[in-house]
Amino acid sequence: MANTEVAGEVAEEPAKKPLKKPLLIGLLLALLLGGGGFYAVFSGMIFGAHAPGAPAEVHAEDTPQVAFVPVEPIIINLGGGGSKEILKFSCQLEVVAQHQEAVQHLLPRISDVINSYLRAVEPQVLEDPTALVRIRAHLLRRLQMVTGEGQVRDVLITEFILN
Numbered sequence: 001m002a003n004t005e006v007a008g009e010v011a012e013e014p015a016k017k018p019l020k021k022p023l024l025i026g027l028l029l030a031l032l033l034g035g036g037g038f039y040a041v042f043s044g045m046i047f048g049a050h051a052p053g054a055p056a057e058v059h060a061e062d063t064p065q066v067a068f069v070p071v072e073p074i075i076i077n078l079g080g081g082g083s084k085e086i087l088k089f090s091c092q093l094e095v096v097a098q099h100q101e102a103v104q105h106l107l108p109r110i111s112d113v114i115n116s117y118l119r120a121v122e123p124q125v126l127e128d129p130t131a132l133v134r135i136r137a138h139l140l141r142r143l144q145m146v147t148g149e150g151q152v153r154d155v156l157i158t159e160f161i162l163n
Helices: 001-044 097-105 105-121 131-147
Strands: 067-076 086-097 152-162
Touching: 067 097, 067 105, 067 152, 086 097, 086 105, 086 131, 097 105, 097 131, 105 131, 131 152
Parallel strands: none
Antiparallel strands: 067 086, 086 152
16 A cells, blocks of 8 residues: 555656746746847837937927026015025026017016915925925916916026025
8 A cells, every 4th residue: 555655646746847847938938028029119110210319300390489588586585473584586487489578578477476476385395305396387387377378388497595
């Protein structure tokens, strides 16, 4: 009876070894297909019309002409009761060149919007390193509402000093 148990165990062991071969073949195929897919995307054969590293062709007529309208520097006292924090802020507005005069005509209103927004922001928010990105986004949206959609393309902050 002992011999039949040993023979049964020996018969089961060779069945475990062939499992490694399909696993290795599958792993090898996955690596080859992954590498081939990476090469196809990287070389531009898929999802790309130009060679990697080569700049895409940009035609002058495709990009709108822009102008920059400077906004007078604004100095704001942020302190409520007893605090002496001061913010010095200046920016330039990137506008479509054909709307430059219309935006310059609205500069007093633009300064008022910027001043009103910055006075409402808490000093603790201004100290956050990511605050500048949020301030730009909020100001851009407010200035687009004042000047009309499509006239102001971006707000370029040139000076932001919190003292």
